[in-house]
Amino acid sequence: MLTVFLQFLFSGLTVGAVYALVGMGFNIIYNATSIINLAQGEFVVIGGLMMWFFTSSVKLPFVLSVLLTILTAGLIAFLMERLTIRPIQKTDLLLMIMITISVSIVLRGLLMFKFGKDPYGYPPFTEGEPISIFGAIIQQQALWVIGVTAVSIVLLYIFFNKTLIGKAMKACAVDPVAARLVGINVSQMVMLSFILSGVVGAIGGIAITPISLMEYDKGPMLAVKGFCAAILGGLGRGRGAIVGGFTIGVLESMTAGYLHSGLKDAVALIILLLVLFYKPAGIFGSSAIARLRKF
Template identity: 40%
Template sequence: MAELQYFWQITVAGLGTGLIYGLIGIGFAIVLNVSGIINLAQGEFSMLGAIMTLYALQVLGLPIFAAIALAVTVVTILGVAFERLCISRLKVFSIQTAIFITLGASMFARGGAMVAWGKENHSLPAFSGHGAVSILGAAVPLQVFWILGIAAAVIAALYWWFNRTLFGLAMRSCAENRLGAEFVGINVRLMVTVSFAMSAALGALAGIVAAPLTFVSFDGGLILGIKGFVAAILGGRGSYLGPVIGGLALGVLESVSAGYISSTYKDSIAFAVLILILTLRPNGLFGRWAAR
């Protein structure tokens, strides 16, 4: 019985972090689907979101939700500025060049954050205290309910956006057939900018809501970004909400391997999963598209 209890506790913990991976994964998927670019700076949106919230909280003295709103807004603006100033200015656009630019941007953001906020770890207070609730014997931190609520709201909003609005449909059409979208009169470049805005906002939100469970540091975005990427790959190409399932699977897998083997290996397990999936199921678990 204690065994089962232990497993349940581990699983619940994994679901919490898994949702975060899922949110970051959706951010990846939106940019990837619309523009074809793998945004290697995706994790930095999360890091910047968390650090800026901390800054607004401690230095500007804003209340927590005002600080979050400010941080998400600033990161969204940074995401748009990055796309407008770096990606869409490319004289000769190529996906490869764009990906290298995002790599440069991620290093730049990490370095900038280190200079501005230092190398030490900071901690962001949980939104409603550090208490926990017991669910079937597993202690679930209150922050996890915030993660759950925000993830649910984001998923519902995105579902509505991509399935019920013409603008969201147009973003999907860019992913499917860029040339076709141009012929229909869709401003594909605008859609790419919008996709960066959305994924920056999502990434920031995910980083902020996750921060109280871990800590905030200038290089925290790197590993979050990679986990989000694995979630997106697991979720499958062309899928917008698949990364949530991918993220949950990864979160639980990590948590279980940390709980039964060793937490030292939990990151290697994420990469092993990435390699396995790319080898065996290149379209992910739920990918609708054929590899091309």
């Protein structure tokens, strides 16, 4: 009993970590721009597939591959912001949604062109026996996923709270006009937010691919799940997305385990609808603040 439960719990936490990272990616951009970047999932795919490319195809050393993958994802996010987000000055909500979706189609097209439709994987970061806790088996890579996520969270926290640029980005989120008045370059911060969230997504992809494999069209579902995580925790709230991501991951894995594997994907969506309908500000958000949001 316990063994099975723990097994589901651990696999849920592993997937949940990636959802949390995607959710945080959503929040970073949303806070800086009030845009929901629906191409967010593609960056996870880029992370996984580029990592495969550098390690398994070009056969570069591990650390170098990671760095190059992150660089690639950052560069793509940068180009996306420069070419498609910046030219649109007026924040027309519908247009923004459609632009990010069409960029995600372009990215999928590129990935399919480069990698085809097959799933890719590479060896775990460390070789070794899985760990057993009360009979539940945990692969070492799962620990890597959770560890990498934890480190990313800490780094993001430090970045936003301790560094000048991070604080400036936060200021833009609170009041872009005031931020501009005190001399913060808002458009640079917007660009930075895209790069940052692209990188965060890619890190998730690098870590999860040895477990779940990666293929070119996984992006949309990841984006939906990550968005559920962000909404569950309260859109725009960094810590909310973390709790949201893990919650959804665990619930999904429990549903797949105890109920029916096909309903796995429905769980996140049903949670999403319930939260939106009954507590749109998220479980941690205050509805007063949510109402003040532009969108």
